Amino acid sequence: MTTAAPNETREFQAEVKQLLEIVIHSLYTDREIFLRELISNAADALEKLRYQKITNKEVLDADLPLEINIELNDQDHTLSITDTGIGMTRDELVENLGTIAHSGSKAFLQHLAEGNKPDVNLIGQFGVGFYSAFMVADKVTVTTRSYRPEAVGCVWSSEGTGTYSIHEEEGLPRGTKITLDLKEDAREFAKPETIKRIIKQYSSFVPFPISVNGEKVNTIQAIWTKNKNEVSEEEYNEFYKFIANAYDEPLMRLHFSVDAPLAINALLFVPKDNFERLGFGRMEPGVNLYCRKVLIQSQSKDILPEWLRFLKGVVDSEELPLNISRETMQDSALMSKLRRVITGRFIKFLSEQAKDNPEKYKEFWQNFSMFIKEGAATDFTHQKDLVKLLRFESSKSEKGQLISLQDYVKRMKEEQRDIYYINGPAREVIEASPYLEAFRDQDMEVIYTHEPVDDYILSQLGEFEGKKLVSIDRADVELPDVNNQNGAVLPEDKVKSLSQWLKQVLGEKVSEVRESKRLSESPAIVLNPDYVSSSIQRMMQVMNKDLNAIGPKVLEINTGHPLIKRLSELSEKDEPFAKIAAEQLFDNALISAGLIVDPRSIVQRMNQILERALN
Numbered sequence: 241m242t243t244a245a246p247n248e249t250r251e252f253q254a255e256v257k258q259l260l261e262i263v264i265h266s267l268y269t270d271r272e273i274f275l276r277e278l279i280s281n282a283a284d285a286l287e288k289l290r291y292q293k294i295t296n297k298e299v300l301d302a303d304l305p306l307e308i309n310i311e312l313n314d315q316d317h318t319l320s321i322t323d324t325g326i327g328m329t330r331d332e333l334v335e336n337l338g339t340i341a342h343s344g345s346k347a348f349l350q351h352l353a354e355g356n357k358p359d360v361n362l363i364g365q366f367g368v369g370f371y372s373a374f375m376v377a378d379k380v381t382v383t384t385r386s387y388r389p390e391a392v393g394c395v396w397s398s399e400g401t402g403t404y405s406i407h408e409e410e411g412l413p414r415g416t417k418i419t420l421d422l423k424e425d426a427r428e429f430a431k432p433e434t435i436k437r438i439i440k441q442y443s444s445f446v447p448f449p450i451s452v453n454g455e456k457v458n459t460i461q462a463i464w465t466k467n468k469n470e471v472s473e474e475e476y477n478e479f480y481k482f483i484a485n486a487y488d489e490p491l492m493r494l495h496f497s498v499d500a501p502l503a504i505n506a507l508l509f510v511p512k513d514n515f516e517r518l519g520f521g522r523m524e525p526g527v528n529l530y531c532r533k534v535l536i537q538s539q540s541k542d543i544l545p546e547w548l549r550f551l552k553g554v555v556d557s558e559e560l561p562l563n564i565s566r567e568t569m570q571d572s573a574l575m576s577k578l579r580r581v582i583t584g585r586f587i588k589f590l591s592e593q594a595k596d597n598p599e600k601y602k603e604f605w606q607n608f609s610m611f612i613k614e615g616a617a618t619d620f621t622h623q624k625d626l627v628k629l630l631r632f633e634s635s636k637s638e639k640g641q642l643i644s645l646q647d648y649v650k651r652m653k654e655e656q657r658d659i660y661y662i663n664g665p666a667r668e669v670i671e672a673s674p675y676l677e678a679f680r681d682q683d684m685e686v687i688y689t690h691e692p693v694d695d696y697i698l699s700q701l702g703e704f705e706g707k708k709l710v711s712i713d714r715a716d717v718e719l720p721d722v723n724n725q726n727g728a729v730l731p732e733d734k735v736k737s738l739s740q741w742l743k744q745v746l747g748e749k750v751s752e753v754r755e756s757k758r759l760s761e762s763p764a765i766v767l768n769p770d771y772v773s774s775s776i777q778r779m780m781q782v783m784n785k786d787l788n789a790i791g792p793k794v795l796e797i798n799t800g801h802p803l804i805k806r807l808s809e810l811s812e813k814d815e816p817f818a819k820i821a822a823e824q825l826f827d828n829a830l831i832s833a834g835l836i837v838d839p840r841s842i843v844q845r846m847n848q849i850l851e852r853a854l855n
C-alpha cells in the first residue's frame with residue numbers, strides 16, 4: 241500500500257495515456273455509450289455492496305438505499321452520476337482509475353493501434369469503461385468514499401491530459417459521485433430527454449433504481465425468473481444487449497427453469513459473432529450467477545465449463561448459499577452439479593436446434609464450432625453428446641453441405657463395418673489425393689476433416705455407435721481389393737525385388753514398402769504405421785519448424801502403374817536415374833498426403849528429371 245500525500249498530482253500509466261488519447265481524439269461516433277459505461281460501473285459497485293451487506297460484513301452508512309441518481313445542470317453544463325455502492329479508497333482510486341488491468345482493453349488498444357476503426361460492438365465487448373467519460377467531458381471529478389467503516393473520502397479529478405490529482409475530503413457519504421464538465425459540443429448530455437432516452441436504450445435492465453433529476457426512469461426486472469410467455473421478444477433482445485454489452489441481437493436463446501435435481505432459472509444467449517475466432521484473444525466467461533436475484537458472481541468461471549465461455553446470460557439458483565466464497569465455489573459439489581445440469585441442458589438445446597432449425601445450427605456451427613470441438617476433446621462428462629453435434633463434409637455430401645456422424649452411420653453400406661475419415665486442409669486437396677481411390681471405387685463414404693483437432697477427437701473417441709473410427713491414411717485399414725485399371729501387374733518376384741530396392745534407396749524414411757491393393761490411378765501412396773495421422777504430423781512439422789518431424793511411412797506401390805513397371809526395369813539395370821525417380825515418387829506421395837516436403841531438394845531433383853526428359 242502506498243501512503244500518499246494528502247494532496248498530489250500523479251501521472252497516468254502509459255497505456256491509460258494512450259487510451260485517453262484515442263478516446264479524446266478519435267472516438268466521435270457513439271459517444272453516448274459513455275453513459276452506459278458509467279451506469280454499469282455504478283451498478284457493479286451497488287451489486288458488490290449488496291453482497292457485502294448480505295455476507296454480514298460491517299458496512300458504512302448501512303441504511304443508505306441502493307440506487308443511482310443522475311443530476312443534470314443545463315446552465316453549468318454538468319452531468320453527475322451518484323451511486324451508493326462500495327466506493328473506493330485512495331489506493332483503489334489510484335489503482336482503478338490510473339491504470340488498466342483489463343486484458344480486453346489492452347487488446348482493444350492494440351486493435352486500434354493497428355489502424356482499425358473502433359466499431360461500436362467492439363467498444364461494447366471490451367469497454368473503454370470509465371475513461372469513456374472523456375469522450376464528452378473536458379474535466380471529470382470522482383468523489384468517493386469506500387464502504388469500509390474506517391475509510392476516508394477522496395476526490396480525484398483529471399482533464400484527461402497525462403495527469404490527475406487526488407486529495408482527501410471529510411464528511412462524504414458512502415459511494416461514488418462522478419461529475420462531468422461537458423465539452424462544448426457535448427452539451428446535449430445535460431438535457432433530461434437525451435439522458436432518459438439513452439438510459440432506456442442501454443440500461444433499462446439495471447437492477448437498481450435510476451433517477452434523472454429526481455425522476456425514476458427504469459423498471460427493474462429479473463426477466464430470467466419470469467415465465468417464457470411473459471417475456472416479449474423485444475425484452476429478451478434488450479436484455480441480451482444489456483448483459484452482453486452488445487449492439488446487435490443474439491443468434492440463439494435458451495430460457496429454461498428446472499426444479500429437479502436442482503432449482504434453476506437460466507437465460508442463456510449465443511452471440512452473433514465469435515470475437516475469439518476474429519482474433520481478439522481468449523473470451524472471458526459471460527454468465528452471471530445469481531441466487532434469488534442477488535448477484536453472487538459476475539462472469540462466473542465456475543458455473544459452466546471453459547468451452548462454453550462464449551455464452552452470455554444469467555443462471556439463478558436458490559440453492560446456492562449467498563456467502564459462498566471463491567474457493568468453495570470452485571470445488572463445491574453443488575457447483576459441479578449445477579454445471580452438469582446446465583451444460584447438459586444447453587447441449588440438448590443445440591441438438592434440438594440442429595434438428596428443427598438446421599439453417600440456424602449451420603450458422604452457429606460456422607462461427608462457434610471451435611468451442612464444440614474443444615468441448616468434445618476435453619470435457620469427458622459430455623463428450624458422447626458433443627460428438628453428435630460435430631459436423632463434417634464428406635465424399636458424398638456436396639461442397640458446403642455438412643453431415644453428422646449419425647447421418648454417416650445411417651447411410652453406411654451393409655457390408656461396411658467402420659467409419660472412414662481423412663484429413664486435409666481443403667476439400668479439393670483431399671479429393672485430389674490417392675487415399676480416396678479405393679473408397680470411390682467401392683462407393684464408400686469418407687468423412688473429410690479439416691483441422692488437426694478433428695482427428696484428435698475422432699482418434700481419441702475410437703468408435704461411434706459401436707463402429708470403429710478409422711483414418712484412411714492408416715497402414716492397417718482393411719479394404720477389399722480394387723480393380724486395377726492399368727491391366728497387367730508386375731509378377732510377384734519383380735514386386736519383391738523392386739520393394740527391397742526401394743526400401744534400400746529410401747532408407748529410414750520408410751518402414752516398409754509393399755504392393756498396394758487400394759490404388760487404381762496413382763502410382764504410390766504413403767500410409768501411417770502408427771496412430772499419428774498425417775494431420776497431426778503436419779501440425780508437428782509447423783510447430784517444430786522441422787520438415788523432418790514426421791515418422792517413417794509405409795510406402796505402397798501400384799504394381800499395375802506404368803511408372804512403377806518402368807521403375808522396376810530401371811532399378812534392375814542399376815540406372816542412376818532410377819534412384820532420382822524413386823525419391824521423387826516418394827516425395828510426390830508425401831505431398832499428396834498433405835505433408836510438407838523441403839522444396840529445395842525437390843526443385844533440384846525436378847531439374848534433373850526435366851533435363852533428362854528434354855534430352
Ligand SMILES: Nc1ncnc2c1ncn2[C@@H]1O[C@H](COP(=O)(O)OP(=O)(O)OP(=O)(O)O)[C@@H](O)[C@H]1O
Binds near residue numbers: 336337
Ligand atoms: N462507480 C464506481 N464505484 C466503485 N468503483 C468503481 C466505480 N467506477 C469504476 N470503479 C472501479 O474502477 C475500475 C475500472 O473501471 P472501468 O470502467 O475502467 O473498467 P471495468 O469496469 O473494470 O471494465 P469494463 O468497463 O471494461 O467492463 C472498476 O473495475 C472498479 O473497480
